[in-house]
Amino acid sequence: MRKFSNIISVSLTILFLLVNCSPSAKPESADIMYFLMIDRFVDGNPDNNEGSNSNSYKPYDGSNPEALKHYQGGDLLGVTQSLDSLKALGINMIWISPFIDNSNTDYVGWWPYHGYHPIDFYKVDEHFGTLNELKALVEAAHLRNMKIIFDMPFNQTAADHPWIDDESKKNWFHANERGEPYVITDWQNQSQIERGELHGLPDLAQERVEVSDYLFEVSKYWIEETGCDGFRLDAVKHVPISFWREYTARIKNLAGPEFLLLGEVFWGEAWRIGPYDNIGFDYLFDIPGYYAIRNTFNKGAGLGDFSKFYELNSQSLPNASFATLIDNHDVARFNVDLEENAWEKQLLALGWLMTAPGLPVIYSGTELGMRGYSVDDVSGESQDYLNRLPYPDPLSQEQMLQKKQFIELTELRNKFPALSQGSFKELYKDWSIYAYLRKLGNERVLVCLNNAATQEFISIPLPPEMDISEIQKIYGEAIIRLEGGNLLLRLPANTLSAWEFLGDMSENLPQWVAFTNRLSADYQLKKLFYIDKDSNVDQLQVAGDFNNWTARDYSRSRHGDSLFIEIPLKPGKYNYKFILNGEEWIADPNAEAFSSDPYGGRNSVLTVSSHPLNKPR
Ligand SMILES: [Ca+2]
Ligand SMILES: [Ca+2]
Ligand SMILES: [Ca+2]
Known part of the structure:
Protein backbone atom coordinates (compact mmCIF):
# COMPACT_ATOMS: atom_id res chain seq x y z
CA MET A 1 0.00 0.00 0.00
CA ARG A 2 2.83 2.34 1.00
CA LYS A 3 4.60 1.52 -2.26
CA PHE A 4 1.45 2.21 -4.25
CA SER A 5 1.01 5.65 -2.72
CA ASN A 6 4.66 6.39 -3.54
CA ILE A 7 3.94 5.58 -7.14
CA ILE A 8 0.99 7.94 -7.05
CA SER A 9 3.04 10.74 -5.60
CA VAL A 10 5.84 10.18 -8.12
CA SER A 11 3.36 10.24 -10.97
CA LEU A 12 1.79 13.36 -9.48
CA THR A 13 5.20 15.00 -9.41
CA ILE A 14 5.71 14.12 -13.07
CA LEU A 15 2.29 15.53 -13.80
CA PHE A 16 3.18 18.77 -12.01
CA LEU A 17 6.34 18.98 -14.09
CA LEU A 18 4.38 18.41 -17.27
CA VAL A 19 1.83 21.04 -16.32
CA ASN A 20 4.54 23.50 -15.39
CA CYS A 21 6.81 22.87 -18.36
CA SER A 22 4.34 22.84 -21.20
CA PRO A 23 3.40 26.35 -22.30
CA SER A 24 -0.25 26.09 -21.30
CA ALA A 25 -2.35 28.52 -23.29
CA LYS A 26 -4.75 30.81 -21.48
CA PRO A 27 -8.19 29.30 -22.00
CA GLU A 28 -10.23 31.29 -24.50
CA SER A 29 -13.45 29.64 -25.40
CA ALA A 30 -16.63 30.41 -27.26
CA ASP A 31 -18.68 29.11 -24.31
CA ILE A 32 -21.40 31.09 -22.57
CA MET A 33 -22.29 29.80 -19.12
CA TYR A 34 -25.69 29.97 -17.44
CA PHE A 35 -25.92 29.56 -13.68
CA LEU A 36 -29.10 28.32 -12.05
CA MET A 37 -30.05 27.38 -8.53
CA ILE A 38 -31.80 24.01 -8.86
CA ASP A 39 -34.36 24.80 -6.15
CA ARG A 40 -35.29 28.16 -7.70
CA PHE A 41 -35.54 27.04 -11.31
CA VAL A 42 -38.23 24.61 -12.48
CA ASP A 43 -40.26 22.06 -10.50
CA GLY A 44 -40.29 18.93 -12.67
CA ASN A 45 -41.60 16.63 -9.94
CA PRO A 46 -43.86 18.00 -7.17
CA ASP A 47 -43.67 14.64 -5.31
CA ASN A 48 -40.13 15.40 -4.04
CA ASN A 49 -40.84 18.96 -2.84
CA GLU A 50 -41.04 18.15 0.87
CA GLY A 51 -37.96 15.95 0.88
CA SER A 52 -37.68 14.04 4.14
CA ASN A 53 -39.18 16.89 6.19
CA SER A 54 -42.44 18.57 5.23
CA ASN A 55 -41.38 21.78 7.04
CA SER A 56 -38.60 22.24 4.52
CA TYR A 57 -41.03 23.25 1.75
CA LYS A 58 -42.95 26.51 1.76
CA PRO A 59 -43.92 27.96 -1.62
CA TYR A 60 -43.37 31.68 -2.19
CA ASP A 61 -46.54 33.42 -3.32
CA GLY A 62 -45.11 36.89 -3.87
CA SER A 63 -46.14 38.23 -0.48
CA ASN A 64 -44.31 35.97 2.00
CA PRO A 65 -40.55 36.59 1.59
CA GLU A 66 -39.84 34.40 4.66
CA ALA A 67 -40.87 31.43 2.50
CA LEU A 68 -37.74 32.04 0.45
CA LYS A 69 -35.72 30.60 3.35
CA HIS A 70 -37.39 27.25 2.51
CA TYR A 71 -37.27 24.95 -0.50
CA GLN A 72 -39.36 26.06 -3.48
CA GLY A 73 -39.64 22.74 -5.32
CA GLY A 74 -37.18 23.13 -8.21
CA ASP A 75 -35.35 19.91 -9.14
CA LEU A 76 -33.02 18.18 -11.61
CA LEU A 77 -35.93 16.91 -13.70
CA GLY A 78 -37.05 20.54 -14.11
CA VAL A 79 -33.60 21.45 -15.47
CA THR A 80 -33.67 18.52 -17.91
CA GLN A 81 -37.13 19.52 -19.14
CA SER A 82 -35.87 23.08 -19.71
CA LEU A 83 -32.77 22.21 -21.76
CA ASP A 84 -34.29 23.21 -25.09
CA SER A 85 -35.38 26.62 -23.84
CA LEU A 86 -31.98 27.11 -22.16
CA LYS A 87 -30.24 26.22 -25.42
CA ALA A 88 -32.44 28.77 -27.20
CA LEU A 89 -30.89 31.46 -24.99
CA GLY A 90 -27.64 30.95 -26.90
CA ILE A 91 -25.83 29.48 -23.89
CA ASN A 92 -24.05 26.13 -24.10
CA MET A 93 -22.89 25.49 -20.56
CA ILE A 94 -24.95 25.20 -17.38
CA TRP A 95 -23.54 25.49 -13.90
CA ILE A 96 -26.06 24.00 -11.49
CA SER A 97 -26.01 24.83 -7.76
CA PRO A 98 -24.85 21.92 -5.53
CA PHE A 99 -27.11 18.84 -5.72
CA ILE A 100 -25.16 17.00 -3.01
CA ASP A 101 -27.36 15.81 -0.14
CA ASN A 102 -27.83 18.62 2.33
CA SER A 103 -28.79 18.65 5.97
CA ASN A 104 -32.37 17.53 6.57
CA THR A 105 -32.99 20.25 9.07
CA ASP A 106 -32.92 24.03 9.03
CA TYR A 107 -29.92 26.09 10.13
CA VAL A 108 -30.92 29.07 12.26
CA GLY A 109 -34.22 29.31 10.39
CA TRP A 110 -32.77 28.75 6.92
CA TRP A 111 -33.25 25.53 4.98
CA PRO A 112 -30.24 24.52 2.85
CA TYR A 113 -32.16 24.84 -0.44
CA HIS A 114 -29.00 26.50 -1.90
CA GLY A 115 -26.98 23.29 -1.52
CA TYR A 116 -23.96 24.58 0.40
CA HIS A 117 -24.54 22.56 3.65
CA PRO A 118 -23.46 19.02 2.64
CA ILE A 119 -24.35 16.09 4.85
CA ASP A 120 -23.60 13.20 2.45
CA PHE A 121 -21.14 13.96 -0.35
CA TYR A 122 -22.06 10.75 -2.17
CA LYS A 123 -25.82 11.28 -2.42
CA VAL A 124 -28.21 13.47 -4.42
CA ASP A 125 -30.42 15.56 -2.15
CA GLU A 126 -33.93 14.12 -1.93
CA HIS A 127 -35.50 17.48 -2.91
CA PHE A 128 -33.58 17.59 -6.17
CA GLY A 129 -34.12 14.02 -7.39
CA THR A 130 -32.13 10.84 -7.86
CA LEU A 131 -28.77 9.75 -9.20
CA ASN A 132 -30.54 8.49 -12.32
CA GLU A 133 -32.14 11.88 -12.86
CA LEU A 134 -28.74 13.53 -12.51
CA LYS A 135 -27.24 11.15 -15.07
CA ALA A 136 -30.21 11.77 -17.36
CA LEU A 137 -29.62 15.52 -17.13
CA VAL A 138 -25.98 15.22 -18.20
CA GLU A 139 -26.90 12.82 -20.99
CA ALA A 140 -29.74 15.01 -22.30
CA ALA A 141 -27.42 18.04 -22.21
CA HIS A 142 -24.71 16.21 -24.16
CA LEU A 143 -27.26 15.20 -26.80
CA ARG A 144 -27.85 18.92 -27.31
CA ASN A 145 -24.15 19.74 -27.35
CA MET A 146 -24.41 21.43 -23.97
CA LYS A 147 -22.13 21.02 -20.96
CA ILE A 148 -23.09 20.54 -17.32
CA ILE A 149 -20.86 21.99 -14.60
CA PHE A 150 -21.32 20.75 -11.02
CA ASP A 151 -20.92 23.02 -8.01
CA MET A 152 -18.67 21.42 -5.37
CA PRO A 153 -18.82 22.79 -1.83
CA PHE A 154 -15.62 21.47 -0.24
CA ASN A 155 -14.90 24.08 2.42
CA GLN A 156 -17.46 23.11 5.03
CA THR A 157 -20.11 20.56 6.00
CA ALA A 158 -23.59 20.93 7.44
CA ALA A 159 -23.65 21.68 11.17
CA ASP A 160 -25.19 18.25 11.83
CA HIS A 161 -22.90 16.17 9.62
CA PRO A 162 -22.40 12.71 11.23
CA TRP A 163 -18.59 13.24 11.35
CA ILE A 164 -19.09 15.90 14.02
CA ASP A 165 -19.83 13.19 16.62
CA ASP A 166 -17.44 10.63 15.16
CA GLU A 167 -14.27 10.31 17.29
CA SER A 168 -12.35 8.90 14.31
CA LYS A 169 -13.11 12.02 12.26
CA LYS A 170 -12.23 14.50 14.97
CA ASN A 171 -9.18 15.85 13.16
CA TRP A 172 -11.01 16.17 9.85
CA PHE A 173 -12.06 19.65 10.97
CA HIS A 174 -10.03 22.73 11.80
CA ALA A 175 -9.81 23.28 15.56
CA ASN A 176 -7.40 24.68 18.13
CA GLU A 177 -5.59 22.64 20.85
CA ARG A 178 -8.74 22.69 22.95
CA GLY A 179 -10.73 21.25 20.06
CA GLU A 180 -12.61 24.53 19.52
CA PRO A 181 -13.30 25.86 16.05
CA TYR A 182 -11.57 29.02 14.82
CA VAL A 183 -13.54 32.19 14.30
CA ILE A 184 -12.69 34.62 11.49
CA THR A 185 -12.14 37.97 13.17
CA ASP A 186 -9.62 39.47 10.74
CA TRP A 187 -10.53 39.28 7.05
CA GLN A 188 -7.00 40.31 6.10
CA ASN A 189 -5.53 37.22 7.77
CA GLN A 190 -5.27 34.39 5.22
CA SER A 191 -4.74 31.68 7.86
CA GLN A 192 -7.97 32.72 9.62
CA ILE A 193 -9.83 32.89 6.32
CA GLU A 194 -8.76 29.33 5.52
CA ARG A 195 -9.23 27.74 8.94
CA GLY A 196 -12.06 29.76 10.46
CA GLU A 197 -15.71 28.69 10.27
CA LEU A 198 -17.68 30.27 7.44
CA HIS A 199 -21.21 31.14 8.62
CA GLY A 200 -20.41 29.06 11.73
CA LEU A 201 -20.23 25.79 9.76
CA PRO A 202 -17.73 22.99 10.54
CA ASP A 203 -14.57 23.72 8.54
CA LEU A 204 -12.87 20.79 6.79
CA ALA A 205 -9.09 20.40 7.24
CA GLN A 206 -8.18 19.83 3.58
CA GLU A 207 -4.45 19.89 4.35
CA ARG A 208 -4.87 16.43 5.95
CA VAL A 209 -4.23 13.64 3.45
CA GLU A 210 -7.31 11.65 4.50
CA VAL A 211 -9.55 14.69 3.92
CA SER A 212 -8.03 15.66 0.58
CA ASP A 213 -8.15 12.03 -0.58
CA TYR A 214 -11.79 11.83 0.48
CA LEU A 215 -12.70 14.99 -1.48
CA PHE A 216 -10.82 13.69 -4.50
CA GLU A 217 -12.65 10.33 -4.29
CA VAL A 218 -15.98 12.17 -4.05
CA SER A 219 -15.10 14.16 -7.17
CA LYS A 220 -13.98 11.03 -8.98
CA TYR A 221 -17.25 9.32 -8.09
CA TRP A 222 -19.39 12.10 -9.62
CA ILE A 223 -17.20 12.38 -12.72
CA GLU A 224 -17.26 8.64 -13.35
CA GLU A 225 -20.96 8.18 -12.53
CA THR A 226 -22.26 11.07 -14.62
CA GLY A 227 -19.68 12.18 -17.22
CA CYS A 228 -20.18 15.83 -16.22
CA ASP A 229 -18.05 18.48 -17.93
CA GLY A 230 -16.49 20.41 -15.10
CA PHE A 231 -16.66 21.76 -11.57
CA ARG A 232 -17.31 25.17 -10.15
CA LEU A 233 -15.41 25.08 -6.85
CA ASP A 234 -16.93 26.99 -3.99
CA ALA A 235 -15.17 29.19 -1.43
CA VAL A 236 -11.68 28.63 -2.88
CA LYS A 237 -10.04 31.33 -0.76
CA HIS A 238 -11.33 29.59 2.40
CA VAL A 239 -9.41 26.39 1.61
CA PRO A 240 -5.60 26.04 1.80
CA ILE A 241 -4.02 26.85 -1.54
CA SER A 242 -1.81 23.72 -1.27
CA PHE A 243 -4.97 21.60 -1.46
CA TRP A 244 -6.07 23.21 -4.72
CA ARG A 245 -2.69 22.77 -6.36
CA GLU A 246 -2.81 19.03 -5.85
CA TYR A 247 -6.56 18.67 -6.36
CA THR A 248 -6.68 20.43 -9.75
CA ALA A 249 -3.73 18.32 -11.01
CA ARG A 250 -5.38 15.08 -9.88
CA ILE A 251 -8.73 16.03 -11.45
CA LYS A 252 -7.14 17.01 -14.77
CA ASN A 253 -5.16 13.78 -14.71
CA LEU A 254 -8.35 11.80 -14.14
CA ALA A 255 -10.84 13.66 -16.34
CA GLY A 256 -8.59 15.19 -19.00
CA PRO A 257 -7.46 18.72 -19.82
CA GLU A 258 -10.87 19.69 -21.23
CA PHE A 259 -12.60 19.13 -17.87
CA LEU A 260 -13.37 22.68 -16.77
CA LEU A 261 -12.28 23.94 -13.35
CA LEU A 262 -13.74 27.26 -12.28
CA GLY A 263 -12.69 28.66 -8.91
CA GLU A 264 -14.60 31.10 -6.75
CA VAL A 265 -12.03 33.42 -5.17
CA PHE A 266 -14.29 36.18 -3.94
CA TRP A 267 -11.88 39.10 -3.69
CA GLY A 268 -12.56 42.51 -5.18
CA GLU A 269 -8.86 43.19 -5.85
CA ALA A 270 -7.05 41.51 -8.73
CA TRP A 271 -3.76 41.24 -6.77
CA ARG A 272 -5.52 39.06 -4.20
CA ILE A 273 -6.77 36.70 -6.92
CA GLY A 274 -3.32 36.59 -8.55
CA PRO A 275 -1.92 33.84 -6.22
CA TYR A 276 -4.66 31.46 -7.47
CA ASP A 277 -3.75 32.03 -11.11
CA ASN A 278 -1.19 29.28 -11.63
CA ILE A 279 -2.60 26.51 -9.44
CA GLY A 280 -4.59 24.64 -12.07
CA PHE A 281 -7.90 26.46 -12.45
CA ASP A 282 -8.98 27.25 -16.02
CA TYR A 283 -11.12 30.14 -14.89
CA LEU A 284 -11.48 32.36 -11.84
CA PHE A 285 -14.43 34.63 -11.30
CA ASP A 286 -13.80 38.22 -12.26
CA ILE A 287 -14.98 39.74 -8.98
CA PRO A 288 -12.89 42.91 -9.51
CA GLY A 289 -14.55 43.24 -12.92
CA TYR A 290 -17.94 42.66 -11.35
CA TYR A 291 -17.42 45.70 -9.12
CA ALA A 292 -16.12 47.80 -12.01
CA ILE A 293 -19.15 46.87 -14.13
CA ARG A 294 -21.55 47.71 -11.31
CA ASN A 295 -19.85 51.04 -10.64
CA THR A 296 -19.73 51.99 -14.30
CA PHE A 297 -23.01 50.80 -15.78
CA ASN A 298 -25.14 50.92 -12.64
CA LYS A 299 -23.69 53.69 -10.51
CA GLY A 300 -22.46 56.14 -13.15
CA ALA A 301 -18.65 55.88 -12.89
CA GLY A 302 -16.66 57.24 -15.85
CA LEU A 303 -15.29 54.88 -18.48
CA GLY A 304 -11.74 56.18 -18.13
CA ASP A 305 -11.32 54.35 -14.84
CA PHE A 306 -13.18 51.36 -16.21
CA SER A 307 -10.79 50.88 -19.12
CA LYS A 308 -7.74 51.55 -16.95
CA PHE A 309 -9.08 48.91 -14.61
CA TYR A 310 -9.43 46.39 -17.42
CA GLU A 311 -5.93 47.09 -18.63
CA LEU A 312 -4.54 46.19 -15.21
CA ASN A 313 -7.01 43.39 -14.59
CA SER A 314 -6.18 41.67 -17.86
CA GLN A 315 -2.52 41.57 -16.85
CA SER A 316 -3.22 40.03 -13.44
CA LEU A 317 -3.88 36.46 -14.60
CA PRO A 318 -1.17 35.23 -17.00
CA ASN A 319 -2.40 31.61 -16.87
CA ALA A 320 -6.08 31.35 -16.00
CA SER A 321 -8.87 33.37 -17.61
CA PHE A 322 -11.63 35.35 -15.99
CA ALA A 323 -15.24 34.19 -15.81
CA THR A 324 -17.13 37.45 -16.08
CA LEU A 325 -20.42 38.39 -14.43
CA ILE A 326 -22.74 41.28 -13.69
CA ASP A 327 -24.40 39.57 -10.71
CA ASN A 328 -24.95 36.17 -9.08
CA HIS A 329 -26.75 34.50 -6.18
CA ASP A 330 -24.41 35.95 -3.55
CA VAL A 331 -24.95 39.62 -4.38
CA ALA A 332 -27.82 41.98 -5.15
CA ARG A 333 -29.12 41.67 -8.70
CA PHE A 334 -27.69 44.22 -11.12
CA ASN A 335 -30.91 46.23 -11.41
CA VAL A 336 -31.13 46.99 -7.68
CA ASP A 337 -31.15 50.78 -7.14
CA LEU A 338 -31.80 51.45 -10.83
CA GLU A 339 -35.14 52.88 -11.81
CA GLU A 340 -36.72 53.57 -15.19
CA ASN A 341 -33.63 52.77 -17.25
CA ALA A 342 -32.72 49.59 -15.31
CA TRP A 343 -33.07 47.24 -18.28
CA GLU A 344 -31.25 49.56 -20.71
CA LYS A 345 -28.31 49.71 -18.30
CA GLN A 346 -28.44 45.96 -17.67
CA LEU A 347 -28.48 45.23 -21.40
CA LEU A 348 -25.50 47.55 -21.84
CA ALA A 349 -23.57 45.76 -19.06
CA LEU A 350 -24.50 42.39 -20.61
CA GLY A 351 -23.39 43.81 -23.97
CA TRP A 352 -19.96 44.47 -22.47
CA LEU A 353 -19.81 40.88 -21.16
CA MET A 354 -20.76 39.49 -24.59
CA THR A 355 -18.17 41.54 -26.49
CA ALA A 356 -15.27 41.41 -24.00
CA PRO A 357 -12.69 38.66 -23.32
CA GLY A 358 -13.54 36.04 -20.70
CA LEU A 359 -16.20 33.41 -20.10
CA PRO A 360 -19.55 35.20 -19.56
CA VAL A 361 -21.57 33.69 -16.69
CA ILE A 362 -25.25 34.63 -16.64
CA TYR A 363 -27.19 34.26 -13.40
CA SER A 364 -30.60 32.74 -14.04
CA GLY A 365 -33.21 35.48 -14.38
CA THR A 366 -30.67 38.13 -15.39
CA GLU A 367 -31.55 37.42 -19.04
CA LEU A 368 -35.15 38.51 -18.22
CA GLY A 369 -34.32 41.54 -16.09
CA MET A 370 -35.75 39.72 -13.06
CA ARG A 371 -36.03 42.11 -10.13
CA GLY A 372 -33.72 42.00 -7.15
CA TYR A 373 -33.78 43.77 -3.82
CA SER A 374 -31.12 45.67 -1.96
CA VAL A 375 -29.61 44.68 1.36
CA ASP A 376 -31.07 46.07 4.51
CA ASP A 377 -28.19 48.28 5.69
CA VAL A 378 -29.72 48.69 9.12
CA SER A 379 -30.53 45.11 10.11
CA GLY A 380 -27.54 43.78 8.16
CA GLU A 381 -29.64 40.75 7.25
CA SER A 382 -28.39 38.81 4.26
CA GLN A 383 -29.90 39.87 0.97
CA ASP A 384 -29.49 36.40 -0.49
CA TYR A 385 -33.04 35.20 -0.43
CA LEU A 386 -34.44 38.38 -1.99
CA ASN A 387 -32.15 37.93 -4.97
CA ARG A 388 -33.03 34.26 -5.34
CA LEU A 389 -36.71 34.46 -6.25
CA PRO A 390 -38.20 31.48 -8.09
CA TYR A 391 -37.87 31.68 -11.87
CA PRO A 392 -41.04 33.32 -13.21
CA ASP A 393 -43.61 31.17 -14.99
CA PRO A 394 -45.22 32.33 -17.17
CA LEU A 395 -43.01 35.22 -18.28
CA SER A 396 -44.55 38.67 -18.51
CA GLN A 397 -44.70 40.47 -21.88
CA GLU A 398 -41.82 42.67 -20.71
CA GLN A 399 -39.71 39.67 -19.64
CA MET A 400 -40.28 37.99 -23.00
CA LEU A 401 -39.14 41.12 -24.82
CA GLN A 402 -36.07 41.46 -22.61
CA LYS A 403 -35.19 37.80 -23.08
CA LYS A 404 -35.36 38.35 -26.85
CA GLN A 405 -32.95 41.27 -26.55
CA PHE A 406 -30.61 39.15 -24.44
CA ILE A 407 -30.64 36.45 -27.12
CA GLU A 408 -29.60 39.03 -29.73
CA LEU A 409 -26.45 39.56 -27.64
CA THR A 410 -25.58 35.86 -27.31
CA GLU A 411 -26.20 35.49 -31.05
CA LEU A 412 -23.74 38.30 -31.67
CA ARG A 413 -21.05 36.59 -29.55
CA ASN A 414 -21.75 33.19 -31.06
CA LYS A 415 -21.68 34.49 -34.63
CA PHE A 416 -18.37 36.38 -34.34
CA PRO A 417 -15.61 34.29 -32.70
CA ALA A 418 -13.45 37.45 -32.58
CA LEU A 419 -15.71 38.62 -29.73
CA SER A 420 -14.92 35.63 -27.54
CA GLN A 421 -11.40 34.68 -28.62
CA GLY A 422 -9.96 37.63 -30.50
CA LEU A 502 -14.39 43.82 -44.08
CA GLY A 503 -11.62 45.68 -45.89
CA ASP A 504 -7.88 46.12 -45.31
CA MET A 505 -6.75 47.70 -42.12
CA SER A 506 -3.44 48.60 -40.55
CA GLU A 507 -2.19 46.08 -38.01
CA ASN A 508 -0.28 48.74 -36.10
CA LEU A 509 -2.96 49.81 -33.68
CA PRO A 510 -1.99 50.53 -30.08
CA GLN A 511 -3.34 48.17 -27.43
CA TRP A 512 -4.56 51.00 -25.18
CA VAL A 513 -5.40 54.53 -26.29
CA ALA A 514 -5.24 57.83 -24.40
CA PHE A 515 -8.30 58.98 -22.49
CA THR A 516 -10.21 61.79 -24.22
CA ASN A 517 -11.54 64.31 -21.75
CA ARG A 518 -14.87 64.80 -23.52
CA LEU A 519 -17.88 64.82 -21.20
CA SER A 520 -21.26 63.61 -22.39
CA ALA A 521 -24.26 65.89 -22.02
CA ASP A 522 -25.58 64.15 -18.93
CA TYR A 523 -22.55 65.09 -16.82
CA GLN A 524 -22.62 67.94 -14.31
CA LEU A 525 -19.66 69.44 -12.50
CA LYS A 526 -20.13 69.11 -8.74
CA LYS A 527 -18.02 71.17 -6.36
CA LEU A 528 -17.10 69.68 -2.97
CA PHE A 529 -15.12 71.49 -0.28
CA TYR A 530 -12.95 70.72 2.71
CA ILE A 531 -12.08 73.22 5.45
CA ASP A 532 -8.36 73.07 6.17
CA LYS A 533 -7.91 75.52 9.04
CA ASP A 534 -4.31 74.54 9.84
CA SER A 535 -3.21 74.40 6.19
CA ASN A 536 -2.11 70.77 6.63
CA VAL A 537 -3.63 69.47 3.43
CA ASP A 538 -1.59 69.84 0.24
CA GLN A 539 -3.46 67.24 -1.72
CA LEU A 540 -7.22 66.61 -1.66
CA GLN A 541 -8.40 63.60 -3.66
CA VAL A 542 -11.70 61.77 -3.94
CA ALA A 543 -12.55 58.07 -4.29
CA GLY A 544 -16.05 56.71 -4.67
CA ASP A 545 -18.60 54.79 -6.67
CA PHE A 546 -17.89 57.16 -9.57
CA ASN A 547 -14.23 56.14 -10.00
CA ASN A 548 -14.05 52.51 -8.84
CA TRP A 549 -12.86 53.68 -5.41
CA THR A 550 -9.40 54.72 -6.52
CA ALA A 551 -7.93 57.91 -5.09
CA ARG A 552 -8.04 60.37 -7.99
CA ASP A 553 -7.04 63.95 -8.63
CA TYR A 554 -9.66 66.32 -9.97
CA SER A 555 -9.54 70.01 -10.75
CA ARG A 556 -8.96 71.75 -7.40
CA SER A 557 -8.41 75.20 -5.94
CA ARG A 558 -7.85 76.87 -2.55
CA HIS A 559 -9.53 80.00 -1.22
CA GLY A 560 -8.25 80.87 2.25
CA ASP A 561 -8.80 77.83 4.45
CA SER A 562 -11.19 76.17 1.99
CA LEU A 563 -10.06 73.56 -0.50
CA PHE A 564 -12.39 72.97 -3.45
CA ILE A 565 -12.51 69.99 -5.77
CA GLU A 566 -14.66 69.73 -8.87
CA ILE A 567 -15.90 66.32 -10.06
CA PRO A 568 -17.85 65.49 -13.23
CA LEU A 569 -20.82 63.33 -12.27
CA LYS A 570 -23.92 61.92 -13.91
CA PRO A 571 -27.28 61.99 -12.16
CA GLY A 572 -27.26 59.35 -9.43
CA LYS A 573 -26.46 58.62 -5.82
CA TYR A 574 -22.80 58.15 -4.89
CA ASN A 575 -20.82 56.98 -1.87
CA TYR A 576 -17.42 58.61 -1.58
CA LYS A 577 -14.52 59.52 0.68
CA PHE A 578 -11.88 62.24 0.72
CA ILE A 579 -8.22 61.29 0.75
CA LEU A 580 -5.98 63.81 2.49
CA ASN A 581 -2.34 64.04 1.42
CA GLY A 582 -2.57 60.72 -0.38
CA GLU A 583 -3.02 58.66 2.78
CA GLU A 584 -5.80 59.62 5.16
CA TRP A 585 -9.22 58.34 4.00
CA ILE A 586 -12.08 60.23 5.65
CA ALA A 587 -15.78 60.86 5.13
CA ASP A 588 -16.48 64.37 3.84
CA PRO A 589 -17.42 66.25 7.04
CA ASN A 590 -19.78 68.48 5.03
CA ALA A 591 -21.54 65.69 3.14
CA GLU A 592 -25.29 65.86 2.61
CA ALA A 593 -25.65 62.34 4.07
CA PHE A 594 -23.60 59.36 5.30
CA SER A 595 -23.70 55.60 4.82
CA SER A 596 -21.81 52.77 6.52
CA ASP A 597 -18.75 51.35 4.75
CA PRO A 598 -17.88 47.62 4.84
CA TYR A 599 -15.12 48.20 7.43
CA GLY A 600 -17.28 49.63 10.20
CA GLY A 601 -16.59 53.25 9.23
CA ARG A 602 -18.69 55.62 7.22
CA ASN A 603 -18.87 57.01 3.69
CA SER A 604 -20.24 60.33 2.54
CA VAL A 605 -23.22 60.31 0.20
CA LEU A 606 -23.85 62.71 -2.67
CA THR A 607 -26.98 62.82 -4.81
CA VAL A 608 -26.91 64.41 -8.25
CA SER A 609 -30.36 64.96 -9.70
CA SER A 610 -30.89 65.20 -13.44
CA HIS A 611 -30.76 68.67 -14.90
CA PRO A 612 -34.33 69.76 -15.77
CA LEU A 613 -33.23 70.99 -19.22
CA ASN A 614 -31.33 67.83 -19.95
CA LYS A 615 -33.67 65.04 -18.95
CA PRO A 616 -32.21 61.71 -20.11
CA ARG A 617 -34.18 60.34 -23.01
CA1 LIG B 1 -39.80 19.16 -7.10
CA1 LIG C 1 -31.24 16.19 2.36
CA1 LIG D 1 -11.88 26.59 5.44
Missing part, protein backbone atom coordinates in the same frame (compact mmCIF):
# COMPACT_ATOMS: atom_id res chain seq x y z
CA SER A 423 -7.40 40.22 -29.45
CA PHE A 424 -8.68 43.35 -27.68
CA LYS A 425 -7.58 46.83 -28.73
CA GLU A 426 -9.00 50.14 -27.60
CA LEU A 427 -9.81 52.68 -30.30
CA TYR A 428 -11.42 55.44 -28.26
CA LYS A 429 -12.47 56.26 -24.69
CA ASP A 430 -13.95 59.25 -22.90
CA TRP A 431 -16.12 59.69 -19.80
CA SER A 432 -19.10 57.86 -21.34
CA ILE A 433 -17.97 56.18 -24.53
CA TYR A 434 -15.76 53.18 -25.06
CA ALA A 435 -14.82 51.82 -28.49
CA TYR A 436 -12.70 48.72 -29.03
CA LEU A 437 -11.69 46.37 -31.78
CA ARG A 438 -11.81 42.58 -31.43
CA LYS A 439 -9.79 40.69 -34.02
CA LEU A 440 -9.38 37.01 -34.80
CA GLY A 441 -7.72 36.05 -38.08
CA ASN A 442 -9.38 38.18 -40.73
CA GLU A 443 -12.46 38.86 -38.61
CA ARG A 444 -12.53 42.34 -37.07
CA VAL A 445 -15.39 43.70 -35.00
CA LEU A 446 -15.67 47.27 -33.74
CA VAL A 447 -17.78 47.65 -30.59
CA CYS A 448 -18.88 50.98 -29.20
CA LEU A 449 -20.60 51.50 -25.82
CA ASN A 450 -22.43 54.70 -24.97
CA ASN A 451 -22.96 54.77 -21.20
CA ALA A 452 -24.51 58.26 -21.30
CA ALA A 453 -28.24 58.83 -20.91
CA THR A 454 -27.99 61.17 -23.90
CA GLN A 455 -27.35 60.66 -27.63
CA GLU A 456 -23.65 61.29 -28.27
CA PHE A 457 -21.46 62.14 -31.27
CA ILE A 458 -17.81 61.13 -31.43
CA SER A 459 -15.03 60.94 -33.97
CA ILE A 460 -12.45 58.12 -34.05
CA PRO A 461 -9.30 58.51 -36.16
CA LEU A 462 -8.78 55.43 -38.28
CA PRO A 463 -6.04 54.17 -40.63
CA PRO A 464 -6.56 55.94 -43.99
CA GLU A 465 -7.05 52.83 -46.09
CA MET A 466 -10.52 52.20 -44.62
CA ASP A 467 -13.49 52.42 -46.97
CA ILE A 468 -17.00 52.99 -45.63
CA SER A 469 -18.47 50.38 -47.99
CA GLU A 470 -16.43 47.83 -46.08
CA ILE A 471 -18.00 48.63 -42.71
CA GLN A 472 -21.08 46.59 -41.96
CA LYS A 473 -23.36 47.15 -38.98
CA ILE A 474 -24.03 43.95 -37.05
CA TYR A 475 -25.72 45.23 -33.89
CA GLY A 476 -27.56 48.34 -32.65
CA GLU A 477 -29.05 51.52 -34.03
CA ALA A 478 -26.01 53.79 -34.26
CA ILE A 479 -25.09 55.68 -37.41
CA ILE A 480 -21.56 55.63 -38.80
CA ARG A 481 -19.86 57.84 -41.42
CA LEU A 482 -16.28 58.02 -42.70
CA GLU A 483 -14.84 61.47 -43.24
CA GLY A 484 -11.22 62.52 -43.74
CA GLY A 485 -9.84 59.38 -42.15
CA ASN A 486 -12.18 59.67 -39.17
CA LEU A 487 -15.12 57.52 -38.21
CA LEU A 488 -17.98 59.79 -37.20
CA LEU A 489 -20.47 58.05 -34.94
CA ARG A 490 -23.90 58.94 -33.65
CA LEU A 491 -24.63 56.73 -30.67
CA PRO A 492 -28.10 56.46 -29.10
CA ALA A 493 -28.30 56.81 -25.29
CA ASN A 494 -27.35 53.77 -23.17
CA THR A 495 -26.61 51.47 -26.08
CA LEU A 496 -24.05 49.13 -27.55
CA SER A 497 -23.32 49.13 -31.28
CA ALA A 498 -21.11 46.84 -33.32
CA TRP A 499 -19.75 46.74 -36.87
CA GLU A 500 -17.72 44.28 -38.84
CA PHE A 501 -14.75 45.68 -40.81
